[in-house]
Amino acid sequence: MPQPDPVPSPRHSLMLRFWRILGLLALLSIVVAAIAVVLVIRGSDEVHAGLLIATALGVGFTVLLGTGLMTLVFLSSSSGHDDQATPHIHQESDDE
Numbered sequence: 001m002p003q004p005d006p007v008p009s010p011r012h013s014l015m016l017r018f019w020r021i022l023g024l025l026a027l028l029s030i031v032v033a034a035i036a037v038v039l040v041i042r043g044s045d046e047v048h049a050g051l052l053i054a055t056a057l058g059v060g061f062t063v064l065l066g067t068g069l070m071t072l073v074f075l076s077s078s079s080g081h082d083d084q085a086t087p088h089i090h091q092e093s094d095d096e
Helices: 010-043 049-079 081-085 087-095
Strands: none
Touching (some): 010 049
């Protein structure tokens, strides 16, 4: 008799979802960094390579860090871990 397919692990699917979102956010940060570099080049007659590298890395990592942390908050909320961590808060608000 054939066996049914195993149920996928929610943790595994959550990690796949996180890596997919993080890849898209990395692409977004590269685009934003490229736009910042173009704006720096247009705003100055003489631009040093160090300024371009610092601008690209600073803007790129800042966008990646901010959006990555927001992604973790979103995934934590949608996975139900926040509800398990604070059951007493929900019980108090339901009693009122």
